[in-house]
Amino acid sequence: MSVNAITPDYTGEIKDRVENFHGQQLIYIGWEDHLMYCAPLCIPVLPSLPFGTLRDQIIPKLYELHPDMAKVDWNEVVWLRSGQPFTPDPEKSLVDNGLGHKAVIRFRTPGLTGIGGSCS
Amino acid sequence: MNMPAAPNGPKKLSLKENYALLTRGLGWDTSYEDMDKAFPLDKFEGIRIHDWEKWEDPFRLTMDAYWKYQGEKERKLYAIVDAFQQNNGQFNVVDARYINTLKLFLTGVSPLEYAAHRGFAMAGRNFRGTSARIACQMQAIDELRHAQTQAHTISQYNKFFNGLHDPGHMHDRVWYLSVPKSYFEDAMTAGPFEFVTAISFSFEYVLTNLLFMPFMSGAAYNGDMATVTFGFSAQSDESRHMTLGLEVVKFILEQDPANIPIVQRWLDKWFWRGYRLLGLVSMMMDYMLPRRVMSWAEAWEMYFEQNGGALFNDLARYGIRMPKYHDVASMEKHRLSHEVWGIFYNYTHAAAFHTWVPEQAEMEWLASKYPETFDRLYRPRLEYWRAQQEQGKRFYNPTLPMLCQTCQIPMGFTEPDDPTKICYRESDYRDNKFHFCSDGCKDIFDNEPEKYVQSWLPVHQIYQGNCFRPGVDPTAPGFDPLAEVLLYYGYHVGEDGGEYLDSPDRRNWEQWTGKPAVAT
Numbered sequence: 236m237s238v239n240a241i242t243p244d245y246t247g248e249i250k251d252r253v254e255n256f257h258g259q260q261l262i263y264i265g266w267e268d269h270l271m272y273c274a275p276l277c278i279p280v281l282p283s284l285p286f287g288t289l290r291d292q293i294i295p296k297l298y299e300l301h302p303d304m305a306k307v308d309w310n311e312v313v314w315l316r317s318g319q320p321f322t323p324d325p326e327k328s329l330v331d332n333g334l335g336h337k338a339v340i341r342f343r344t345p346g347l348t349g350i351g352g353s354c355s
Numbered sequence: 356m357n358m359p360a361a362p363n364g365p366k367k368l369s370l371k372e373n374y375a376l377l378t379r380g381l382g383w384d385t386s387y388e389d390m391d392k393a394f395p396l397d398k399f400e401g402i403r404i405h406d407w408e409k410w411e412d413p414f415r416l417t418m419d420a421y422w423k424y425q426g427e428k429e430r431k432l433y434a435i436v437d438a439f440q441q442n443n444g445q446f447n448v449v450d451a452r453y454i455n456t457l458k459l460f461l462t463g464v465s466p467l468e469y470a471a472h473r474g475f476a477m478a479g480r481n482f483r484g485t486s487a488r489i490a491c492q493m494q495a496i497d498e499l500r501h502a503q504t505q506a507h508t509i510s511q512y513n514k515f516f517n518g519l520h521d522p523g524h525m526h527d528r529v530w531y532l533s534v535p536k537s538y539f540e541d542a543m544t545a546g547p548f549e550f551v552t553a554i555s556f557s558f559e560y561v562l563t564n565l566l567f568m569p570f571m572s573g574a575a576y577n578g579d580m581a582t583v584t585f586g587f588s589a590q591s592d593e594s595r596h597m598t599l600g601l602e603v604v605k606f607i608l609e610q611d612p613a614n615i616p617i618v619q620r621w622l623d624k625w626f627w628r629g630y631r632l633l634g635l636v637s638m639m640m641d642y643m644l645p646r647r648v649m650s651w652a653e654a655w656e657m658y659f660e661q662n663g664g665a666l667f668n669d670l671a672r673y674g675i676r677m678p679k680y681h682d683v684a685s686m687e688k689h690r691l692s693h694e695v696w697g698i699f700y701n702y703t704h705a706a707a708f709h710t711w712v713p714e715q716a717e718m719e720w721l722a723s724k725y726p727e728t729f730d731r732l733y734r735p736r737l738e739y740w741r742a743q744q745e746q747g748k749r750f751y752n753p754t755l756p757m758l759c760q761t762c763q764i765p766m767g768f769t770e771p772d773d774p775t776k777i778c779y780r781e782s783d784y785r786d787n788k789f790h791f792c793s794d795g796c797k798d799i800f801d802n803e804p805e806k807y808v809q810s811w812l813p814v815h816q817i818y819q820g821n822c823f824r825p826g827v828d829p830t831a832p833g834f835d836p837l838a839e840v841l842l843y844y845g846y847h848v849g850e851d852g853g854e855y856l857d858s859p860d861r862r863n864w865e866q867w868t869g870k871p872a873v874a875t
Contacts, residue, residue: 354775355736
């Protein structure tokens with residue numbers, strides 16, 4: 236049973252369908268072991284955005300206030316898509332990298348463990 | 356006059372007779388219409404009731420007694436509130452940081468009292484047992500009284516401090532207030548049996564001590580006599596509500612064995628939803644009270660692990676077990692408040708209350724209460740934030756966070772076995788992805804996805820353009836969507852949120868009282 240309702244076959248409106256975002260989609264971004272930024276971030280992006288632009292221009296800006304951000308070696312970064320390791324193609328769009336609406340992408344930066352090694 | 360007068364005047368009923376007439380004699384079965392049409396909502400949840408006469412209200416309160424008791428309590432409360440106002444009692448609190456707990460209470464909790472009033476009025480209409488209807492009616496009136504007494508008492512603080520000016524407007528819009536709001540609306544949009552199990556039992560009986568004890572003892576410890584007074588005024592109502600909660604669940608369980616698995620699923624769900632809501636209380640206890648009563652971990656041990664454990668031992672004879680994931684809540688007790696304070700420190704520029712870094716002595720207290728986690732995981736970032744602040748670079752997170760689809764809290768909680776890793780869970784449903792902060796929240800969604808796909812998630816609503824004031828043009832040059840959202844929330848921008856040390860509240864406090872901004 237998908238809901239306990241008075242009406243048989245009740246269905247709900249999905250409030251966050253991609254059509255509601257004016258041509259954009261949402262993507263969630265989390266930086267492992269850096270919890271000074273308390274939670275993963277949520278941003279609207281064009282589905283056609285190349286992954287390389289996200290990596291080189293958007294993510295460094297989102298986390299620029301963290302002292303570890305300047306130390307990141309982007310060639311060493313490990314990427315996770317819905318928790319599974321994957322190798323993004325920087326030339327391809329987010330969608331072509333399998334990152335559709337409300338996809339969650341996490342990145343681990345080996346050797347960097349936050350403020351004083353506290354994972355903050 | 357040929358009617359002889361009764362020799363001793365009209366007969367006065369005993370309390371027991373009076374109660375029996377109120378709860379049994381006033382009820383009747385409909386004959387022109389099917390009873391199922393008169394009470395259309397009390398069967399679809401699958402709960403089977405064979406004999407409503409078995410409903411026992413342990414208080415047997417009658418209406419005349421009810422009005423008399425409540426009237427006396429009101430008179431006492433308002434006499435004290437008058438004295439408090441005339442004596443400028445608002446300046447007797449320890450320091451102005453304390454007021455932020457009242458801001459959280461007035462915007463987050465008082466509107467729930469009002470929601471409870473509505474919820475119990477609806478539940479009272481929908482039960483076909485008369486005594487259940489009477490009990491819900493009285494609780495509905497109690498809850499309305501609590502919402503009123505809180506608004507009246509705290510209104511004195513509103514004259515002197517920021518962020519208290521429009522709790523109703525904020526409750527319906529502000530991102531973190533969607534957490535308590537959605538909690539209660541989830542209960543109200545369920546059937547009447549789930550509503551009373553959720554609110555009367557899981558909240559009032561199992562978890563309420565973890566809400567009221569910290570706020571009321573916190574008020575007493577921090578010199579806030581007004582809040583102590585409305586707390587006392589509500590206390591006898593609360594004990595009646597708690598007793599009702601236990602009776603409700605026992606009644607449902609005793610009526611039919613088929614009810615047991617349904618109730619167990621509700622207990623699992625509402626334990627977790629209530630626990631997530633109490634995250635706000637945890638940060639209040641550990642970070643926001645200048646004079647601390649006890650730590651969140653200690654409160655959890657006393658009020659849930661010990662008292663709750665005994666309660667569920669008692670319910671085992673009905674075939675009820677401890678709520679699912681209670682062990683996860685206990686594993687989280689050494690980190691919960693630190694994670695939640697981290698969230699509000701990040702986003703306090705979008706909140707209607709202030710945050711700050713604890714003083715060194717306060718960090719020592721935190722280290723002593725949380726020896727396994729505080730110095731290792733949380734002190735380093737607090738000290739970093741303090742150092743940044745001293746250089747004029749107070750940290751605010753400029754990007755909106757990812758939220759949990761169920762509890763609607765930013766995804767700041769960590770894996771049960773690893774406090775350094777964010778806990779990510781997701782479900783795919785009708786070609787969409789949904790994300791959760793915990794297995795508890797994911798289970799709730801997976802049980803009723805058609806309900807939770809409709810969650811009004813503040814961050815997503817902002818990005819859809821639904822959180823601007825009417826008439827505002829988002830395509831105008833220089834339009835700043837996030838600044839506009841704060842106006843939509845009804846904030847006085849520059850006054851209500853942000854760092855405490857930079858706030859008008861702090862400056863006013865020092866100027867008006869001559870006392871330090873941060874008590875030592």
